[in-house]
Amino acid sequence: MFAEIGVDTRGCGDREDGGLYACCGLAAPGQGAPVEAFVLDPPIPWTEGPFRGVQFRKHDDGAVDIIMWVGAENYPTVPDFIEEGRRMGFCKRIPTGELKKDGSIAKGNNDYSGVTPFLSRMILIHPRAVVQQTYRLELCDAHDGDTVPHITRHDGYEAPDRGLHHIHRGANDDPCTFALWDLSALQAHPGHKIISSTEARAHIQTPSCEYHVQTPIEAAGTEYDPQGPPLGVVYAPGAFLNLPLGHFEFVNSDGSGEMPAAIAELLGDNIAFTSVKER
Amino acid sequence: MTAAEVAQQPRDIALEDVTLTLVVDPQVEIRSALRTSMENLGQRVSVKLRRRAPKNKGGASRYEIVDGKHRVAVAKDLEWQTIRAEVEAIGHSQGDRHDRAMETLVTNVQRERNLGAEAEAVDILLDSGKFTVDEIVKRTGVTLRIVKELQSMKKGLVPQVFDRVKSGEIARGAALKMLRLDEGRQTALAAEMDDEKTVTVKDAMEAVKDQRMDMLDQLDKVRPQPAQEHTQLGHMIQVVASMYSDAKKQTLLDAAAILRGE
Numbered sequence: 001m002f003a004e005i006g007v008d009t010r011g012c013g014d015r016e017d018g019g020l021y022a023c024c025g026l027a028a029p030g031q032g033a034p035v036e037a038f039v040l041d042p043p044i045p046w047t048e049g050p051f052r053g054v055q056f057r058k059h060d061d062g063a064v065d066i067i068m069w070v071g072a073e074n075y076p077t078v079p080d081f082i083e084e085g086r087r088m089g090f091c092k093r094i095p096t097g098e099l100k101k102d103g104s105i106a107k108g109n110n111d112y113s114g115v116t117p118f119l120s121r122m123i124l125i126h127p128r129a130v131v132q133q134t135y136r137l138e139l140c141d142a143h144d145g146d147t148v149p150h151i152t153r154h155d156g157y158e159a160p161d162r163g164l165h166h167i168h169r170g171a172n173d174d175p176c177t178f179a180l181w182d183l184s185a186l187q188a189h190p191g192h193k194i195i196s197s198t199e200a201r202a203h204i205q206t207p208s209c210e211y212h213v214q215t216p217i218e219a220a221g222t223e224y225d226p227q228g229p230p231l232g233v234v235y236a237p238g239a240f241l242n243l244p245l246g247h248f249e250f251v252n253s254d255g256s257g258e259m260p261a262a263i264a265e266l267l268g269d270n271i272a273f274t275s276v277k278e279r
Numbered sequence: 280m281t282a283a284e285v286a287q288q289p290r291d292i293a294l295e296d297v298t299l300t301l302v303v304d305p306q307v308e309i310r311s312a313l314r315t316s317m318e319n320l321g322q323r324v325s326v327k328l329r330r331r332a333p334k335n336k337g338g339a340s341r342y343e344i345v346d347g348k349h350r351v352a353v354a355k356d357l358e359w360q361t362i363r364a365e366v367e368a369i370g371h372s373q374g375d376r377h378d379r380a381m382e383t384l385v386t387n388v389q390r391e392r393n394l395g396a397e398a399e400a401v402d403i404l405l406d407s408g409k410f411t412v413d414e415i416v417k418r419t420g421v422t423l424r425i426v427k428e429l430q431s432m433k434k435g436l437v438p439q440v441f442d443r444v445k446s447g448e449i450a451r452g453a454a455l456k457m458l459r460l461d462e463g464r465q466t467a468l469a470a471e472m473d474d475e476k477t478v479t480v481k482d483a484m485e486a487v488k489d490q491r492m493d494m495l496d497q498l499d500k501v502r503p504q505p506a507q508e509h510t511q512l513g514h515m516i517q518v519v520a521s522m523y524s525d526a527k528k529q530t531l532l533d534a535a536a537i538l539r540g541e
Contacts, residue, residue, distance in 0.1 A: 046494065065498075117515055118514055239498060
């Protein structure tokens with residue numbers, strides 16, 4: 001009934017029994033748009049610090065967006081999160097409040113009845129979305145090979161319009177969100193392994209996927225050397241992805257296909273856009 | 280006594296050579312009581328100074344205050360010519376820098392706070408790579424919260440703001456709020472200060488609020504393009520179609536296909 005959500009292990013682990021998830025699934029083959037179309041470029045700096053749960057943002061037209069934080073503990077880099085979603089769809093647990101013994105829930109701020117699937121957006125924030133230093137990257141073409149992301153990157157001198165994806169960022173330029181893929185080859189983290197790297201490309205492995213990126217020419221004023229020590233780049237939090245909220249999923253592994261009435265109450269009419277999964 | 284010990288004995292230093300950066304003095308009562316005491320009884324306790332290089336080659340040494348800024352301030356108010364001081368021997372080794380940094384933290388937190396000096400001391404110790412935050416806490420008795428706060432101030436405040444924290448023009452509360460501002464807003468807020476106006480906690484909170492609104496306005500602009508809206512509406516209708524049967528279902532599926540441009 002709903003767009004597919006992969007149930008394999010994700011960067012944040014397996015889905016939990018009793019968990020409610022906001023989802024943006026994969027479109028049927030030949031339909032939909034590539035994940036690159038949903039990337040916020042340049043990223044929007046987030047100045048409020050990390051937060052748990054969700055924040056709601058209501059618009060004049062009545063649409064309510066959900067803002068969520070993606071922790072670097074599970075997804076050390078922005079491409080780790082996006083590449084997993086490219087393969088499995090996006091699925092993020094949302095708080096439901098404490099389920100009490102009598103079956104009621106302390107609702108608190110967790111009221112999803114005002115959200116409208118496909119009108120509401122899921123806006124994702126990551127602590128390493130905004131590059132704060134200069135960099136130089138290789139040219140690329142959206143149709144080249146198997147490296148990601150699938151964008152075309154121009155030489156800045158030939159295409160001065162900074163609305164395009166540029167190969168270099170000076171001190172006063174906006175960073176390009178898609179540079180995060182190349183820059184992710186500079187430093188390994190738990191959950192973000194650099195399997196191999198050369199002066200041209202790197203092979204990245206996460207708990208849920210593997211992908212290839214081009215390696216940068218230079219970052220933070222230092223030339224990239226695949227044999228050299230990791231280059232530390234300074235990042236700041238920012239909004240990097242803007243997905244349509246497609247549906248909700250509730251995980252109930254008892255096989256009954258049911259969800260508690262208290263959870264249904266949080267969803268309101270969105271119960272019509274909610275499926276119950278065993279995992 | 281050795282020559283070094285002799286050099287450490289308190290001596291009279293010309294007040295014009297002592298740099299006093301205290302601009303805003305919130306402790307009016309202390310200064311008033313101290314002034315009365317010094318007027319009547321003279322200077323009872325030596326201040327502690329550290330010698331700095333002269334501004335110009337061949338010029339007189341300058342001194343910065345390690346301990347006793349209120350006494351120096353009162354002495355200048357009273358138009359004294361000199362002040363009795365113990366002058367720290369200048370060591371140029373890293374170990375000497377680290378010892379001075381530790382002493383700054385211990386002295387200031389016990390006596391009078393100078394956030395800027397304390398923050399610089401924490402920065403020196405952490406940057407050396409020889410001390411962790413926990414080790415600084417253990418060796419100075421300063422709490423973990425304060426050490427982390429000082430660390431944040433040194434790293435997170437732009438130089439124009441940090442210098443004003445150091446001089447006392449910006450107090451702790453306002454400085455902590457300003458940490459939430461991006462560099463541009465910090466600089467702009469500091470630029471608004473003049474001889475009479477300082478940055479208060481309220482000013483900083485207003486700037487934080489403005490920053491938040493600007494950020495949320497940018498997020499508000501993240502709306503789907505009309506083509507995307509139609510496609511997504513098509514998906515939504517397709518989902519709803521699954522709840523119907525027969526002719527109604529087909530009508531909805533046809534509508535979904537049209538919206539997706541099929």
